[in-house]
Amino acid sequence: MLSIGDLSRKTGVKIPTVRYYEQMGLISAPERSSGNQRRYSTVELERLSFIKHARDLGLKIDAIRELLELSAHPDQPCDNANRIAAEHLAETRARITKLQRLEAELLRITKGCHGDKIENCYVIESLSNHALCKDGH
Amino acid sequence: MLSIGDLSRKTGVKIPTVRYYEQMGLISAPERSSGNQRRYSTVELERLSFIKHARDLGLKIDAIRELLELSAHPDQPCDNANRIAAEHLAETRARITKLQRLEAELLRITKGCHGDKIENCYVIESLSNHALCKDGH
């Protein structure tokens, strides 16, 4: 049996986060030692690894909850799992696109400053005056 | 004089957010009408536009606070303004890079599923088994 610290080291999920996941119902309440400390088996280790992996990929808790639910029913169609992953991919791409627009604008702004005083600083000026922007972010 | 609703419409900042910014000290407490409602002048309109623009570019409240402080001192050097902008650009780029790695992995996972049941769904399998990943995200 693994203590919460063991589980944490093996998965890379911090101890308070493990307890948080338990509270959120992502993992079920484990057995306890005689002194009331959590004791885990490899079942929970695998489940937590799944969660960690999904979080590292940026999936939201709710999506992970759905995926865990799905993975418990091996005989069901996997359309929903694919849909969740595809939606997350689309969101990720949308975020990239948005950040790239910001990147371009920030680059333009930082390159544009050749002054040395705030009064003619292009950074400050750009923020004050949206009309200076190339892009309708 | 502008009501908080006028200010909101002109800047695109929602009313509760305007009040939140006031609470956070980004904008100072404005004059009040005889009935205790907020009344703004164009000074506050410009300041809030600055804030909105900076937020749209992804700058954090603390960074904006610094920039506002700087913009109040036109005769000071603008090194700090440039530094803040450059740091934010670097952070933005780092986030893009990370998201692109996730995108690649998500794409691989979603394309990889040719099963129709959960039991042989590559999405679920990938999440269960990190070793299937190409990239050490």
Added chain:
DNA sequence: TATAATCTCTCTAGCAACTATAGCTTCAAG
């Protein structure tokens, strides 16, 4: 076996940047 060092427990609060709700008051148009 005693004791010290480390771990774990629960509970509460805090983070960022808002957003939502409730219950009340004020404003502006007709």
Added chain:
DNA sequence: CTTGAAGCTATAGTTGCTAGAGAGATTATA
């Protein structure tokens, strides 16, 4: 003068954790 929209304060909720306090449990060493 009435009515409906807009505004007020205060509090709580959002997401996904993280930090701290103060107590109890476990383990390693003497």
